[in-house]
Amino acid sequence: MNSANRSIDIALLLGFAGLLLVPWYHIRSGFFGFDWIGDMLSDPRLWPGLGQIADGRLQLLPVLLLLGFALWLRRSAPGPARGRLLLVLGAAGLGWMIAEGFAIGLRGWSLPLEPLLGAIEGQPAFGAGAVLALLSFSGLFAFGLAERGALRGDGFVLGAIVLLVLLVSAFVAYPILAMFAGAFQDFRGNFTTDGIAANILDPAIWSLGCLSGGGCGVAWRTLFLALCTATGSTLLGLVFALAATRTAMPFKKGLRLLTVLPIITPPFVIGLALTMVMGRAGFVTELLESLTGQELGRWIYGLPGIWIAQVLSFTPISFLVLIGVVEGVSPSMEEASQTLRANRWRTFRRVSLPLMAPGLANAFLIGFIESMADFGNPLILGGNGGVLSTEIFFAVVGAQHDPSRAAVLAIILLCFTLSAFLAQRFWLAGRNFATVSGKGDGGRHAELPLVLGGLVVGIAVLWSLFTLFIYGMILFGGFAKVWGLDHTLTLEHYARAFSVSLEHGFTGVAWNSFWTTMGIALAAAPLTAAVGLLTAWLIVRQRFPGKSVFEFSLMMSFAIPGTVIGISYVMAYNLPPLQMTGSALILIFCFVFRNMPVGVRGGVAAMSQIDSSLDEASLTLGANSARTLRRVILPLLKPAILAALVYSFVRAITSISAVIFLVSAKYNMATAYIVGLVENGEYGIAIAYSSALILVMITVIGGFQLLIGERRLRRRAEDGRKVHNIEAREISA
């Protein structure tokens, strides 16, 4: 069959391109600069695989032999026998390259093999050629599986699965493992248990002194803070959700706008605004001091301040999750309860609330993980006592320079979030009352008990005002000359950040990081959307062995805090076989795999709304799965694709926790730059820059909403009574 050979041809083409055309090894100046083309012949470091073999790097010989063997196999008839050979060959190639990559480092053996095999010349990290060869082998592996009849010979699905597994192993699992290994290394990379021994039981981490009047260890502080933040944001989120759906409160539309805020606000901006309002020179502090006559000083710094900032930051997310939950409680349940002689209060307590419980647990988990992962607010408001994420940061970049300590702290942080995730999954198992029945049940939601309703509206209004006030301060702060001292309005900060002149171009200090941010966010967004939606498609529409494990580990990666990702990337990609630190590539990969879980969830939600009989119809009409995906699924998923694109674009601009570890002088991101400004006390520019970012993102999201809104209207007009009502779904964070 021709199609069988076509996919094998592509795999072989990739492999031989890696061996013959592009540099095999990592290039310091970057592959995509393409300045290597000119020097390729003269500089042996730029030679492709074949050249490297000729140069004496015999560890690459098996790659050539295996690919040659595959070329020879291509001539034999397709079938299970050839499939098995291809499968073995692909696996062998992958295995050999990974082994060889880890065994031989920059300066020779990196595993203790020298006594056995003699000295060897070092090799740089994998470059373009090696990556192509890896892809080629995984392709051969997948197509071999297909020829053996796995998944009924669907090469496309098998290829997609193998590729995703490879990517997730390389960019999620491997960094985490590298981080674990990092705990056992000194900063030269030699194996030692000193670091871990010194850190794992460090009283600075685990002390319970606060119970007896002293100070507690950072782990307990972080845990305590996360529990408080999760409780606070869940309760407030519930209040908002109830206010928006169950009361006659005015301005409900406005409440929904609140949900957009956390997506477009860099997480530390709230903390920044808080210091401006309630810091030493903040006017709330001054007001309170003049009222009470007491010296408040730096009262906002420390856990209470971080807590307020985090609750402000994360309440909208929890609202976003809970509004769906509150609306999802079927009104007929509540009406049934009322007809069963229960009053409003009893209905709420015995029916509505228990039905919402899984949603509440979900919101709590999100608040917990976000708080644990939050880096910006603790950095700005932490004062003397930090939390785990800031401690990790200072362990690597600060005077301490103790990667082992950073790794240990990151492992502790990871353990906390993963246990929370697992605990929630465990608790939720069998407790998921899907109350959205799909049957259009009419009826109205029960109103809240009077007292509760009043309370809910009161809190919602107050907190909204507080939020508005804080955001107002952010806008205003950018125009104040010196915050706290001189409030005359000025454009000076904006001018310094974003000035443009005719002869010198973009002269403002912010432009550099701004363009880098935009470029990297633009590059990351389509990749995130593609990986996320492809994964969602595999999860929703395909059945394959190990799928539940695949799905579970993907969802688990949602529970990995950004700080942990950042530190693990630094530890993993600093040395061969994959070396990316200081490049733009590492930032892009970081964003892709950090935001992928959200893309997956958005894709799963959107895809579940498309009746699976459409795919099945396409299959029975003779289309293969690739064609089905391209012609049927993707066109119907357009809104979800756009949503995923915008979401990952915006998240790439606002995130800080992972980024702060990965930026370099050449590739500095906006958020990292702003945090730097704050550390230097340049609040004016920092705030001005943040406001500008928020504005940019409002524009992006606004434009996007317009686009989607229009699309949906057009659909409605076109096909009046649609069965497959595909909506642009907001992606919950």
Add this chain to the structure above:
Amino acid sequence: MTHQTEKRGAVSFRGIRKSFGAFTAIPDLNLEIAPGELVTLLGPSGCGKTTTLRMLAGLETPSAGQILIGGKDVTHLPPNRRDVAMVFQSYALFPHMSVLDNVAYGLESGGLKRGEARELADRGLALVGLEAMGHRLPAELSGGQQQRVAVARALVLEPQVLLLDEPLSNLDARLRRRVRTEIRELQQRLGFTAVYVTHDQDEALAVSDRVVVMREGIIEQSGTPRTLYEEPSSEFIADFIGEANVVPCTVDAVAAGRAQVTLGRLSLDLPARTAQIGPAKLSVRARAIRLVPVDAGEETGRVRSMSYLGDHLEYEIDSDIGALFAISTDHAEPLTPGQPVQLSFEQGGAVLIGG
């Protein structure tokens, strides 16, 4: 080659088992379908009709056994490599493509050029009388038209076997009757094999060459509509196909293909089928029960309740052979509850149930 064409359109299920996790939906299915035959799978909800059909389409893989289409083993082939086409219950028309593109989709997937595909698709639409609607979106058609597009989309591929999963369930009763005749005519004209799933026995009896009644994943009985109706092999079939009353009786004698049967105070002379002397079961169709009002004391039954259903009346009768359900088209003198009646059966209305 001749061997191939001979078998074109033949389907066999050989020892098919299908489990979903621990649950076995179909334990062991064996079924042969001849070329050009229209076979209906009939049975109560959850009996495995859809599962059987989907295995034939390649949308589910059997846990064990073999499926052959046109003499070729297709058990492990994906749907797009089997020569079948399917009409879905929801029609599954692609909402973002025009009607013509929908019909041309399968042809293009099969490698035809766009122009040729559209030409054939046009002809396919003409076949179902929708040639003027090619440019519309599916949502701009009525339910019946959508249904015909779905049929056209499947038929243009000239598959060996056409599969239909409750193709009429989204239509109203009147349209259903018309469309099912259309489908049957088309099938006889073009001569393709068809497997048709339904749980409406009228539909099944009306369109099929052969009806296969399933129950909990097992074929309970298979035969022409007439056989099923007149010679039910089990209580279940009698009840499912003929709205029949099943009552215990005694076979007193069997001779020359006839059986003497006692039923309460009645005695009947019926075709013996497989009956043997001793206790047996009798199926009495509701419409075959005659009710004659009599004075108290002479009755063999008594009316318990009556419902008026327009063109007929339904009675529940308490009798000495048990509770019976009867249908009468005699509007003139409806019987009132409590009325004593004399029971009798029309010719051929009562059959001995045999395996």
